[in-house]
Amino acid sequence: MNEINQFSAENEIRYLLESSKTPDQVEDASIKILSDKLYAYTLSELESEVFSQEEKSDFIATPTEKNNPKLLEENFANWQEKIANEKELEFVKTLNQQFPHGRFYLVGGCIRDGYLAKESKDYDLVIAGIAPEDLEKALQDMGKIDLVGKNFGVYKFASDNHKGLIDIALPRQEKSTGSGRKKDFEIESNYQLPIDADLSRRDLTINSMAYDLINNQLVDPFNGKGDLEHGIIKAVGNPQERFSEDLSRILRAIRFSAKFGFDIEEKTWQSLTEISPKMLIKDEKGQQIVPWETIGVELEKAFTSNPIKTLDLLNKSGLLSILLPEIDNLKGVEQPKEHHKEGDTYTHTRLALKALPTYAPTSLVFATLLHDVAKPQTSNLNENGKITFYGHAEKSAEMANVICKRLVFTKQMTEKVCALIQKHMDVFQIEKMSKSTLYKLLFKTLPNNETSGELKILNRADLLASLHSEKDCQDYFRNTVRQFQKENQTQIEPLVNGKDLISKGLKPGPTFGGILTRVFKQQIEKGVTDRLEALRLLDELIQNELAV
Numbered sequence: 001m002n003e004i005n006q007f008s009a010e011n012e013i014r015y016l017l018e019s020s021k022t023p024d025q026v027e028d029a030s031i032k033i034l035s036d037k038l039y040a041y042t043l044s045e046l047e048s049e050v051f052s053q054e055e056k057s058d059f060i061a062t063p064t065e066k067n068n069p070k071l072l073e074e075n076f077a078n079w080q081e082k083i084a085n086e087k088e089l090e091f092v093k094t095l096n097q098q099f100p101h102g103r104f105y106l107v108g109g110c111i112r113d114g115y116l117a118k119e120s121k122d123y124d125l126v127i128a129g130i131a132p133e134d135l136e137k138a139l140q141d142m143g144k145i146d147l148v149g150k151n152f153g154v155y156k157f158a159s160d161n162h163k164g165l166i167d168i169a170l171p172r173q174e175k176s177t178g179s180g181r182k183k184d185f186e187i188e189s190n191y192q193l194p195i196d197a198d199l200s201r202r203d204l205t206i207n208s209m210a211y212d213l214i215n216n217q218l219v220d221p222f223n224g225k226g227d228l229e230h231g232i233i234k235a236v237g238n239p240q241e242r243f244s245e246d247l248s249r250i251l252r253a254i255r256f257s258a259k260f261g262f263d264i265e266e267k268t269w270q271s272l273t274e275i276s277p278k279m280l281i282k283d284e285k286g287q288q289i290v291p292w293e294t295i296g297v298e299l300e301k302a303f304t305s306n307p308i309k310t311l312d313l314l315n316k317s318g319l320l321s322i323l324l325p326e327i328d329n330l331k332g333v334e335q336p337k338e339h340h341k342e343g344d345t346y347t348h349t350r351l352a353l354k355a356l357p358t359y360a361p362t363s364l365v366f367a368t369l370l371h372d373v374a375k376p377q378t379s380n381l382n383e384n385g386k387i388t389f390y391g392h393a394e395k396s397a398e399m400a401n402v403i404c405k406r407l408v409f410t411k412q413m414t415e416k417v418c419a420l421i422q423k424h425m426d427v428f429q430i431e432k433m434s435k436s437t438l439y440k441l442l443f444k445t446l447p448n449n450e451t452s453g454e455l456k457i458l459n460r461a462d463l464l465a466s467l468h469s470e471k472d473c474q475d476y477f478r479n480t481v482r483q484f485q486k487e488n489q490t491q492i493e494p495l496v497n498g499k500d501l502i503s504k505g506l507k508p509g510p511t512f513g514g515i516l517t518r519v520f521k522q523q524i525e526k527g528v529t530d531r532l533e534a535l536r537l538l539d540e541l542i543q544n545e546l547a548v
Helices: 010-018 023-039 043-050 069-084 091-098 109-115 132-142 195-199 224-230 239-245 248-260 266-278 292-305 307-317 319-323 345-354 362-370 392-406 411-423 426-432 435-443 449-464 470-487 498-503 510-525 531-547
Strands: 103-107 124-128 143-149 154-159 166-169 172-176 185-189 210-212 217-219
Touching (some): 069 224, 091 103, 091 132, 103 109, 103 195, 109 210, 109 224, 124 195, 132 143, 132 154, 172 195, 239 248, 239 266, 248 292, 266 307, 266 319, 292 307, 292 362, 307 319, 307 345, 362 411, 362 449, 392 411, 411 449, 498 510, 498 531, 510 531
Parallel strands (some): 124 166
Antiparallel strands (some): 103 124, 103 210, 172 185, 210 217
16 A cells, blocks of 8 residues: 655655746645645555554563564664764763773663664763762863752763763662652762662663663663563563652653553553552642643653554553543544444544554644544534534634643644644535635645645544545545646636726725735636636725725
């Protein structure tokens, strides 16, 4: 089956942009490319894409090797070579010369990413065996140091040779205060502490590896490498304790499972599901332990990396009903079977997420997740006993606005998600559209070109998730587009303009735009191609305007 996503027409459209065509001609031709590619699917293609793989019934890890050990070793060898030549880390060699008894470790996600051949944004360093006052003085001599967490042994450092910031910490031990809040730990730094003790405080085994920069050796006391090989998300030590110490770690486990396509180890999954109901608990002052902003960040990262797995993990763990009850409420909301063979609204939403292209932008993912969120509130039976959801697009946009604000999304993100949802039914109203409205849909869907492109992909995902008479809608849409383009080979140009209004004695002002828009609308709807006829329409409108 041909894979079609938002990048499938990229080469053709790039060619257009590099051509000598006018912007209007490029827009016209681009719309034709997108519409043809987007809606030229058969029902069998839809079924094979949406139901191509049988879903797993659980998320508990099985002992199958998901990553080839040999490939991981090759990736890691390449990463070691890169680290050996990393200018940002050259200061470590100088420190080692000054303090030969010191121990220097890279820690955190960069080790994991090295095995998976993924780029890391930054480096985190743990330095042991050097007294804090000696380390601080040496770092000050080599660059700029910010003692952001001096009391618990954390510094930000930029060497004179490289301006990038590196987080440097002394080995630390943590003791939770028992609140479940991310920052509520009693932290004790100790430069003589073994690296294993520092790694033991981390959340997941795949994040608890270190790399000895002097001896070029992996330090892996919790078998993080083995869990990478088997594709397993596993808590360090006792998962009950790890999640209770910091409730947001539950969302991190789900995010990493979604991001890497890994399964969650059985005991880790059991503890995760047992503790999940505490996610929204508040302290004695009434403040939420895990802020909505933290929840929003984790959900945004998880859904963007793997929408369908994230939804399924939230659902299985019980977190969906806690964090996104509006989505959980879609379960059991019946849809008209003649349009939705797939089942209830929740199933439809899930399949729509599955139909999104890989690496879909965050706004598109959340618009797809929330596009039918108001169907429970708008569900009705008409006089013929047919299920209807009149106004659900507008109502869903309103509800999405509330949800996005709850998750503390940016204003720009919220507006974009809501705009996509509000417009997502337009394409299915083609038969009821006038030519001018259809023209706006095809050529001026939304003011933002990026958002307009995302709307077309949302329409496609919506169609893919329905699997029935949408084929008829696709055929009709495609035929309508082709007929429209056949009749109007190039971008339709208005037959009258502002100069015509001035020649008829009108002064430029607010009424100009309204009159020209109405003439253009009638030009399209009535198929006017003669300028004299358009001027006659203009005279009528001017008289009516003056009469008012």
